[in-house]
Amino acid sequence: MSKLNGKVAIVTGATSGMGLDTAKLFLEEGAKVVLTGRTLEKLKAIEDQLSGDYLLQPAEASSIEASKELIQKTVNHFGKIDVLFLNAGIFRLEGIGGLTEEIFDEVYAVNVKGPLFTVNEASSSLNEGASVIFNTSITNVKGFPAMAAYASSKAALRSITKTLAAELGGRGIRVNSLSPGPINTPIYGKHNVDQQQIDDMAGSFPSMVPLGRFGEGKEVASVALFLASEDASYITGAEIPVDGGFAQV
Numbered sequence: 001m002s003k004l005n006g007k008v009a010i011v012t013g014a015t016s017g018m019g020l021d022t023a024k025l026f027l028e029e030g031a032k033v034v035l036t037g038r039t040l041e042k043l044k045a046i047e048d049q050l051s052g053d054y055l056l057q058p059a060e061a062s063s064i065e066a067s068k069e070l071i072q073k074t075v076n077h078f079g080k081i082d083v084l085f086l087n088a089g090i091f092r093l094e095g096i097g098g099l100t101e102e103i104f105d106e107v108y109a110v111n112v113k114g115p116l117f118t119v120n121e122a123s124s125s126l127n128e129g130a131s132v133i134f135n136t137s138i139t140n141v142k143g144f145p146a147m148a149a150y151a152s153s154k155a156a157l158r159s160i161t162k163t164l165a166a167e168l169g170g171r172g173i174r175v176n177s178l179s180p181g182p183i184n185t186p187i188y189g190k191h192n193v194d195q196q197q198i199d200d201m202a203g204s205f206p207s208m209v210p211l212g213r214f215g216e217g218k219e220v221a222s223v224a225l226f227l228a229s230e231d232a233s234y235i236t237g238a239e240i241p242v243d244g245g246f247a248q249v
Contacts, residue, residue, distance in 0.1 A: 002030030005227040008078040010034045010070065012087030012118065014060060015042040017137065017185035020049070021051035021217035022085055022224045027052035028227060034074045036061075036088065061088035062109035067118040080127045083228045087135040089153075095146040104149045111153035118161055126173055131228045132160050134177035135220075136239060138247040141179075154179075156238060157240035158239055174236040178223045180241025183215045184208070210245035 009026050013019040014035035023035050027050060035050075036059040037043045043056040055077050059066040061122040076082060090110045092103050118131055126132075138152035140158050163212060182205040205211055222243050226232050243249055 002028075003225060003231070005030035006033075006082065006084070007031045007082040007228075008074065009083035009085065009228065010036070010074055010081060010122075011085045012059065014116075014240075015046055018047060018180065018183060018217045018220045018224075020187075021086070022087065023054070023223040024049060025218070025221040025225055026083070026085075026228070027054060029229075031083065031228075032078050034070070034078070035147060037069060061090075061114040062106075063114070064117045065131065065176045067114065067121045067171045070118065071175065072119045075125050076199065076218040081125050081131050082127050083121055084119065084122060084126075084130070084132045084137070084226055085228070086118060086133065088114060089135060092150055093146040096148065096211045099148060107149040107153050108156075111150070113161075113191075115157060119164060123168070126168075126171070128172045129233075129234070130173045132164065132168070132173065132175040133156075133224055133227050134175075136161075136177045136179045138179050138181045138241060138243045144246050161239060162237050169236055174227075176227045176232070176235060176237065177239045178220060178227065179239050179243065179247070180220050181215060181218060181246035182209060183217060183242075185217060208246060209243070210249045213244065215242060215244055 004026055009018050009031045014023045016036035023033050027035050032053040034055045034057055036057050040058045053151040055071055057070055059070045077083035092107050094103050115134055134157045136157045137154040141145050161175055161177040220242050223240055
């Protein structure tokens, strides 16, 4: 039997990478899925990869108004919500001495404010037993140069995970996060620094991963499915690493 049969799920940042792989897997497992992306054009471009009952909803991840519209359209179209996978995020690198207020504000608006207020807007529409999943990062427990803004934003999500697990547990709502390590994802093409710097950083990762390779988006999607399903019915407040042992060994 499909693990999410008849469930209503929202996946933010679903036009590529981990978000798209997760949305496709949720659809395969019987969920009705709302996929978000910055533009309708980007969402339309992935339709040939989708099969099942889904809704495409353009949404700017940092906008509270966009979050309100996302939740309203989801409820109007599908009814109450069973799964939130808050995956949308941005990756910015800037060392101390060069960090700007604009970079910091952009990172926190997308990576922290957006996910938190999406849950805030969705809270009254979450079914009992719903699952909320944040996408954090191993950078919230390992130190890397030039990641003060990005890594601390992911640490904020880890803290929010625990706070909301305590707050929503009385309604049977589980709140967890998954923490990816080096994953083959287009995020490495979405940054604010020289491509060579990104390539050098990415090239060093496999040698530091006990499993000796980058992970794949589908491996992250499988963990998201576990957390979304009844298989994880007694798990809340947890952060599950999907990192090949990078931050564990």
